[in-house]
Amino acid sequence: MSIGEVLAQLRVDFPDVTISKLRFLEAEGLVEPQRTAAGYRKYSWDDVSRLQFVLAAQRDQYLPLRVIREQLAERDAGASSGRQRPALVAVGPGGEVPGRAVPEQPVESSELRLGRVDLVARSGIAESTLVELERLGVVVSDPPGWYDGDALIIARAVAGLAAYGLEPRHLRGYRTAADREVGLFAQLVAPLARQSDPAAKARAAETVRELAALSQQLHAALVRVGLRSTLGR
Template identity: 75%
Template sequence: MSIGEVLAQLRPEFPDTTISKLRFLEAEGLVEPRRTPSGYRKYSWDDLDRLRFVLTAQRDQYLPLRVIREQLAARDAESAAGRSRPTLVAVGPSGEVPGRSPVPAQGQPAQSRLSRTELLSRSGLESVTLTEVERLGLVVAVAPGWYDADALVIATAVAGLLRHGLEVRHLRAVRAAADRESGLFAQLVAPLARQSDPAARARAAETARELIGLSQQLHAALVRAGLRGALGR
């Protein structure tokens, strides 16, 4: 497959993926497509599976490239020894292992948006609750009546918290804290993101993912520590 065909395969599941990102992952040694005599990249199905492995680890576990590279090396070693079980299983958001779907026709747009009805159905939120969540800025539509994958993650998490007795108004502080943290991280990645070099912009995106992962670890540890008294531990 050409790099464009690989991008078409990945976009439905990873809508933020770009050609620059694929080139960046190649430069980092995570995938090594074959080159034609004229210099064009040619990817195999194994290369595509490897890219899915990397992108899933970044999206679902916020693993830095260093750790993903170690996971891939372990997987490669097991494959070479005749064992097929990977250390990290690249699965989709619902737990499915991504298949090898046909390459979309040239120019066919990847489906990466959800309607309001789909968002409500998949997240478990009621329509009136979604309206309130939107009013507080927790969920933001990318276009009138349309939402992205982050909106689904947020809406699903909010629905779960509400089932435990929280109210939407209790989440104002979470929104404010996230905004402050986003502003802080933006200051760190902006110098790279402003550069015209695609590799620098890809590095900015990778840095942002690592910051998000570290922030999640810190937040979870702080909440666990704060709950020890209530749990009697």
């Protein structure tokens, strides 16, 4: 299969996957598609199975690539014992699967652009709440008057918290804690981000994703532990 055909297969279960993501996983040695004489990638069903394994481990378990690589090595060592191959289906020349809707091309959160009215409408927050969030630095418009996908995620989370009685003023601590993490993680990612090599920049972006996922896991676990006494557990 071509990389476009593989992308169509994977997007059924992983709608956010992109071609650049597949190239990155190849650069990291997690999958090794064959090449034609002209240099085009050709993937086997085994390659697709490996990609499904990697993407599921990242999405469902937030595993870093180092751990996934180790698990793949163990998986390969016992490859002959019961590995299941994905069901074969026909794939069209453009990567589409007949009879199956093709997911929309995902838009990176930094690429989405929403006006103020759209942000309020899609998030469910009040205009006055948005004003307060901007004053606290929780939501930032960039460029002025336009908001990206992360601003929408933040606004929706605020709307959800508001349903439980939390007000924007309660969120100042979130902003402070996030700024501390940004400073810490930036030191880890900066050496890669400064390189001109596209592969290095891809690794920097993947590192940020992994750090953010691990941070979310840590935060959620600490909150659960802290509330055990309140729940009487």
